[in-house]
Amino acid sequence: xxxxxxxxxxxxxxxxxxxxxxxxxxxxxxxxxxxxxxxxxxxxxxxxxxxxxxxxxxxxxxxxxxxxxxxxxxxxxxxxxxxxxxxxxxxxxxxxxxxxxxxxxxxxxxxxxxx
Amino acid sequence: xxxxxxxxxxxxxxxxxxxxxxxxxxxxxxxxxxxxxxxxxxxxxxxxxxxxxxxxxxxxxxxxxxxxxxxxxxxxxxxxxxxxxxxxxxxxxxxxxxxxxxxxxxxxxxxxxx
Numbered sequence: 001x002x003x004x005x006x007x008x009x010x011x012x013x014x015x016x017x018x019x020x021x022x023x024x025x026x027x028x029x030x031x032x033x034x035x036x037x038x039x040x041x042x043x044x045x046x047x048x049x050x051x052x053x054x055x056x057x058x059x060x061x062x063x064x065x066x067x068x069x070x071x072x073x074x075x076x077x078x079x080x081x082x083x084x085x086x087x088x089x090x091x092x093x094x095x096x097x098x099x100x101x102x103x104x105x106x107x108x109x110x111x112x113x114x115x
Numbered sequence: 116x117x118x119x120x121x122x123x124x125x126x127x128x129x130x131x132x133x134x135x136x137x138x139x140x141x142x143x144x145x146x147x148x149x150x151x152x153x154x155x156x157x158x159x160x161x162x163x164x165x166x167x168x169x170x171x172x173x174x175x176x177x178x179x180x181x182x183x184x185x186x187x188x189x190x191x192x193x194x195x196x197x198x199x200x201x202x203x204x205x206x207x208x209x210x211x212x213x214x215x216x217x218x219x220x221x222x223x224x225x226x227x228x229x
Contacts, residue, residue, distance in 0.1 A: 006157075009155070033216055035217070037220075043222070044220050044221065044222050045205065045207075045220040046220070047217050050216075050217065091157060095216055099211065100165055100171075100211075102160055102163065102173070103148075103218060105150075106157055107155060107156060107157035108157050108158075
């Protein structure tokens with residue numbers, strides 16, 4: 001079974017600084033998808049960024065980028081120029097390549113942003 | 116924009132009551148999911164459905180059942196609510212045709228069982 005590990009329960013970053021959130025996963029599959037979801041306080045969970053395992057290039061979405069290390073099974077999220085609105089809970093998630101594969105989530109990390 | 120709505124944001128029920136949590140999506144998605152979210156445990160999948168009248172158990176189905184009579188609606192049922200089912204419940208949907216695999220989430224229902 002696939003597992004997703006987010007070992008840091010909490011992190012804090014100064015506004016305008018850069019922060020990296022860690023995620024590791026375990027799988028025997030060669031083709032899969034990885035996601036970072038953001039859950040702001042009392043608001044809906046939204047997708048931040050997605051990475052297909054067959055792509056060597058790291059995904060980027062504006063201030064958000066990932067460091068995908070397939071051999072190490074590591075998938076970290078870097079947030080540049082942190083803003084107060086980035087304060088949220090962030091979940092790393094894994095999905096296999098099968099048509100009916102499920103998402104497996106990590107336990108999440110709470111990110112606070114200091115003004 | 117995809118919209119996933121859940122019938123209640125907050126719900127308080129008594130032990131032993133039958134509880135219905137409703138989820139509706141407006142994007143004609145085939146796939147729908149029910150999760151519970153607890154501090155320190157992340158999101159855990161309860162049940163999911165890939166088509167109308169079809170359901171599959173997730174990782175923690177005990178004490179729950181589901182119903183999907185229409186494509187846009189997926190209901191979670193607690194047959195006899197217990198205090199250990201106090202939690203945040205999240206519904207999600209996704210499209211199986213595009214290979215997108217992104218799940219779109221509802222706002223959640225915070226259920227308290229007393």
